[in-house]
């Protein structure tokens with residue numbers, strides 16, 4: 001460019017003024033733009049913050065609702081639990097009977113309202129009415145009721161054995177200690193006297209009386225006399241001699257004697273053979289399963305080798321320990337120790353289980369078999385301690401006498417022989433086992449395998465033990481058949497053999 005093309009000085013100045021105004025405008029525009037941009041950014045940030053705040057608020061609302069929901073749930077669950085508990089308490093009570101009807105020995109035993117029939121959940125009965133049905137005489141006064149069994153001169157119902165015993169039982173109003181033939185026993189709830197009534201726990205009948213059965217169906221309680229001889233399980237020491245085999249001397253009498261009779265050492269197998277009037281011929285049983293390999297155990301060569309008698313009066317020595325104890329294959333599989341029995345008995349039992357299963361009975365298992373003297377001692381002492389703890393007024397002898405009515409004294413339990421076992425299909429040994437198909441099968445077939453029902457119904461007065469449909473004893477087929485056929489218990493059979 002040359003100098004001539006330069007714009008005049010004056011216009012040059014004007015342009016400079018123009019330029020600077022222009023610059024200022026642009027600068028202002030720029031500043032506004034920047035300001036707008038910043039404003040937009042702030043706007044966005046505020047928007048972002050607002051959204052974040054919204055999210056936080058929503059989160060808090062959600063948490064709050066969740067908390068309320070959980071609280072409501074917990075309250076509802078607690079209410080439901082309480083309602084269920086109340087309902088359960090009600091349904092587990094004894095069916096809320098309006099009243100309980102009793103039948104004693106075929107006669108009307110009257111009815112009791114629920115409050116009297118169930119005290120503390122314990123079924124009770126009026127012993128005064130039962131005693132009348134059993135032809136006992138009440139010779140007590142207001143404080144005490146004493147019911148006496150007197151020999152019946154007419155040759156009738158109370159003493160057909162002709163023992164001349166004067167059995168009696170004493171109850172005292174409001175006391176939970178009764179006396180059976182002079183021996184103190186404890187009641188689950190105290191006796192309660194009415195005008196002519198004597199309400200006592202029904203369990204007394206099953207626990208201390210023999211020759212009597214008690215059944216409860218719905219709201220009806222039935223007591224039947226099944227044996228005309230002995231009424232009470234506990235016997236007077238001075239009345240022991242007239243009682244047949246298998247007496248109760250081990251139970252301790254009013255003299256306080258508690259020592260069991262002199263132990264009979266070692267088991268059976270006296271070489272002299274039994275002398276039954278005539279040799280019964282045992283039919284050869286037929287089995288569905290092939291049990292030929294077990295024949296030697298079911299019908300052992302040593303026929304009389306398994307006749308050992310253990311009961312309250314024929315005790316087994318503390319030192320007796322079978323040498324051939326074998327695992328019982330059919331021990332109940334519920335975590336308990338594998339039970340043991342003597343080899344021959346166990347093999348015969350195996351055979352029985354094989355046949356039983358073939359016949360469709362698959363739910364029976366062995367719950368208890370061999371028990372050592374030490375184990376029985378521990379058990380007996382533990383029960384005795386419990387009795388004394390529950391009733392500190394009992395002497396040791398009294399507590400032991402009570403314990404002996406449901407747990408064998410050491411040395412008096414057949415379980416120490418290794419020849420018997422308890423088997424059933426119930427949670428625990430229970431007379432209801434007698435109602436099962438399995439029991440019916442065993443009643444018919446156990447002898448074929450050499451087993452007998454050791455404590456039959458109606459033999460309580462002889463065995464001293466109430467009906468145990470679950471307790472089976474091995475004696476070998478020969479004797480099992482004879483016992484089964486004659487309907488005897490082991491005590492009676494051995495007495496017949498002159499043993």
Ligand SMILES: [Zn+2]
Nearest residue numbers: 415421422471
């Ligand atoms: Zn048993």
